[in-house]
Amino acid sequence: MRILSGALAVLASGTMMVTAPQASAQALEIAPHTPAPVALNWADCGDGMECSKLTVPIDWKRQDGPKTQVDLARLPARDPARRLGSLVVNTGGGATIQPVRSMPSVVSELTSWFDVVLIDPRGMGDRGSASLVECEAPPPGLTRLILRPGEKDWHTHARANAAYDASCHEAMGAAYTGLTSWQVAHDLEALRAALGEPKLRYFGNSYGTVYGQAYLESFPTRVGRMVLDGVADHTRASMERWLLDNALTEERQLGRFRDWCATGCALGGDDAIEVFDELLARARRTPLPAGVRTVDEREFLVSVREGLAPPAWPTLAAALRKAADGDATDLARLLPPAHEGRGYTSGPLLCHDFMPRVPGYRSFLSIESRLRAAAPRIGWIQGRYQVARCLGMGEGPSYPPHPLRAKGVPPVLVSIGDTDDNTPNLAAEHMAAQLPGVRVVRHGDGHAAYLMQSASGLGATCLRRHVHDYLTAGTLPSVGARCPGDLVARIPRG
Incomplete structure (x- = not known):
């Protein structure tokens, strides 16, 4: 997962998924009744937050069975007299509470109107919390299958992923069986009831949009106002079609980088695609010379892919300029590490939601050939990047992608970024088209745009005004609303 900036890198991780071809039997079931509200015991936990824990069943289909706990944190409304209620927030990418501790400005303006309640998904949690489960084995690097395309390396990667998954299962114990977004959606409903709110008011970013989609299906009559930003589409039943959305979005991102560079960057007057x-x-x-090493064809593609997130555009432009002049050292520096770092349970959760089964090596080669035909420059490598997440993961609970069934829900506000190739904007459009009464705001920025604009101190931007007007007063933007790329406009030209 590409770094966005500072602590917000955590918000963006774990959002690129692959889909499975089957619909979920679990998703078709009628959701269990909301449990009786339970009292939440809030206590000061530093950084202006109050913390609590929500006790929930490991499996909401067996509410009398074993329990687990979910971490919560609350940033109280600044002015109780103006308080409009509670707004539940999940920032995606694993933990929510810890990143907001590091950068509270991502949500602080929302406390002008709401008690902002942060919820971590199962297996994740606040610093020092028993709810935060660390897996002993780290996940292998996601670019490994791109850099080493042979069948032998395919199986080596699968074994490394299997070890990571097994260590998460061992660390989490029985609670591992509750790792799906269907279960997390029911945790959200339990939280709504515990907060005493008649309807859920929710802001979901990145992977938090998957929990939102599951909630829309399971509890349509309990939906109040919901914002989904940086949508991870859980509605593609076809794995290949979902991968194609990733591939085409990445191919177009190279063109957007070229367009940005055309008005001034380290490449001078040279066309970036040329x-x-x-x-x-x-x-x-x-292979391209790069100091004491070289950069081969696949390393070149991975390096460029790592630089296509908008905040990295100046670095990518300078690296391409240097490589064109004979030194690919800076491109080599863009290559990610062999491992993804510390292992958490967000990996198995993603795979249970998006790809409980992975195609075999030969079957994938056929898919890859079609991706390469559709996105021949760089987009095609997204296939291996996504499959690498779940290849080798063991069987577990599953909530596979399926068309969205959310009848009778009120209008949902969906934010889609033109330069978001993290959660592909093509996939976000596909999800939004299935929501009755949806209102979409397009903008020129990338992933996690609302949170990153808030953290950057940009003030009352077009996107932020739309989000605030909707959450506070239910005011929807006009059909076809579009906002500029306020963050992209601030990227230094280098």
């Missing part, structure tokens, strides 16, 4: 094509052709003939 520079890309020339360097790729060179790397195919012989």
Whole structure:
């Protein structure tokens, strides 16, 4: 997962998924009745927060069975006299509470009107919390299958992922069986009841949008106002079609980088795609010199992919310029590490939701050939990047993608970024089209736009005004509303 900036990197992680071809039997079931509200015991926990724990069943279909706990944190409304109620927030990418501790400005303005209640998904939690489960084995790097495309390396990666998954299962124990967004949606409903709110008011970013989609299906009559930003589409039943959304979005992102660079960047007056094509052709003939090492064709593609998130555009432009002049050292520095770092249970959760089964090596090669035909420059490598997340994961609970069934829900506000290739904007459009009465705001920024605009101190931007007007007064933007790229406009040209 690409770094966005500072602590917000955590918000963006774990959002690129692969889909499975089956509909979920679990999703088709009628949701259990909301449990009787329980009291939440809030206590000061530093950084202006009050913390509590929500005790929930491991499996909401067996409410009398074993229990687990979910971490909560509350940032109280600044002015109780103006308080409009509680707003539940999940920032996606694993934990929510710890990233907000590091950068409270991502949600602080919302406390002008609401008690902002942060909820961590199962297996994640606040610092020092028993709810935070760390897996002993780290996940293998997601670019490994791109850099090493052979069948032997495919199976090596699968074994490394299996060890990671097994260590998460061992660390989490019986609670591992509750790792799906269907269960998390029911945790959200229990939280709504515990807060005493008649309807759920929810802001979901990135993977938090998956929990939102599950809630819309399971509790349509309990939906109040819901904002989904940086949508991870859980509605594609076809794995290949979902991968195609990823591939096409990434291919277009290269064009957006070129357009940004055309008005001034380290490449001078050179067309960025022409520079890309020339360097790729060179790397195919012989690896590019990079100091004491070289950069081959696949390493070149991975490096460029790592630089296509908008905040990294200046770095990518400078690296391409240097490589075109004969030194690919800076491109080599863009290559990610061999491992993804510390292992948490967000990996198995993602795979249970999006890909409980992975195609075999030969079957995937057929899919990859079609991705390459559709997105021949760089988008096609997204197939291996996504499959690498779940290849080798053991069987577990599952909540596979399926068309969204959310009849009777009130209008939902969906934010879609033109330069969001983290949760592909093509996939977000596909999800939004299935929501009755949905109102979409398009904007020129990338992933986690609302949170990152808030953290950047941009003030009352177009996107933030739409979100605040909707959450506070239910005011919807006009059909076809579009906002500028306020963050992209501030990217230094280098």
